[in-house]
Amino acid sequence: MDKNYLSWFKALDIALQDRRDCFHLLSSNVYEPLDMLENHIKQNWDELRRLQSYNNDWGHPVLKQLIAARYGVKPANILLTNGCTNATYLAIISQVKPGDTVICETPAYQPMWQTAELLGAKVKWLKRRPPHYGVDPDELAGLIDKKTSLVVLTNLHNPSGAHLCKKELAKIARAVRRKNRKTRILMDEVFRDFVPDQPACTIDQVYLSTGSLSKVYGLSHLECGWILADKKTIDRISPYFVLSDGNGSRYLESMSAVVFEYLDTYLSRSQDIVARNRKELVKAAGPLIKEGLISNDIPEQGCIWFPKIAGYRNAGKLTDLLARRYQVYVVPGKFFGDAGRIRIGFGGEAALVSRSLKKFTDALRLEDKSVR
DSSP states (O other): OOSOHHHHHHHHHHHTTTOSSOEEOOOOSOOOOHHHHHHHHHHTHHHHHHHTTSOOTTSOHHHHHHHHHHHTOOGGGEEEEESHHHHHHHHHHHHOOTTOEEEEEESOOHHHHHHHHHTTOEEEEEEOOTTTTOOOHHHHHHHOOTTEEEEEEESSOTTTOOOOOHHHHHHHHHHHHHHOTTOEEEEEOTTGGGSSOOOGGGTOTTEEEEEESSTTTSOGGGOEEEEEOOHHHHHHHHHHHHHHTSOOOHHHHHHHHHHHHTHHHHHHHHHHHHHHHHHHHHHHHHHHHHHTSEESOOOSSSSEEOOEETTOSOTHHHHHHIIIIIOEEOEEGGGGTOTTBEEEEOOSOHHHHHHHHHHHHHHHHHHHHHHO
């Protein structure tokens, strides 16, 4: 199995593209709202044509105004990027230099710590422990040293779906500033819109917030990502954007501006999908939890779950077996730093999620019986 999560996922996505006999619980996105997007493009065709007339060298100004209004910042506090992974990458390379210390949560989204290591930084690990996967500010402060340039966190936590509230974010910021006033906190908020909350950077300027239209809204192919931070930080990151990306797409940014005009409609759709699928997950996984085959609370928000599989120190063996024998696909926890778990995504179409969960639970029971 590939040791790189994104490479593994891309290869599998290509291999399964035309397969109709598979049971998918891989994706961490809500599925694409293509009909809704098509209708909004048709309804706003003249507006889209008008938006094409704008210069977007530093991001489409109309889109930046809409993002600013949505998240309570100024346009000058926004850098548009090609998705959230790109936003997180740019934020890290602009803040970290060789020899620095970077503190990264674990379990963690792999590209965050990989980027820090590629830059020559020393990575220290901040444990987010089950079942709640919170952040202990005192434990975090104890990891910070004179060379710590960046702390890297996610909210909602990827892979567990745990939520850090405003009070918790404020405590984390105070703990970091108390130990090293030069240390910044990068908060990947690509899942945050699942909860009625505000970006971390509006709570304390020690934070850089990143986000996109991908996970919550299912619109990853619009490549609409952003970094929110104080203007000085945005100005520091901007040269890296020019070197790596040159320019964003005026066409995609114009389409994203139209989406932002209807963002509450997209959000309502996503919330309905996830609420319905969560009920299916509770119904399917509840008996497994009672039987002791699987453990960990199902999060009340988001569209991902990170359960532990009983009897497996390395659940990668189980995920391989599920794929090979039952055509059931989940993400091995080893990619997030906890090999005994798996990540299940439940943002797909209701019928697909329902039948995939049933196949997963049936397969897990069969394998448990064969072991016994």
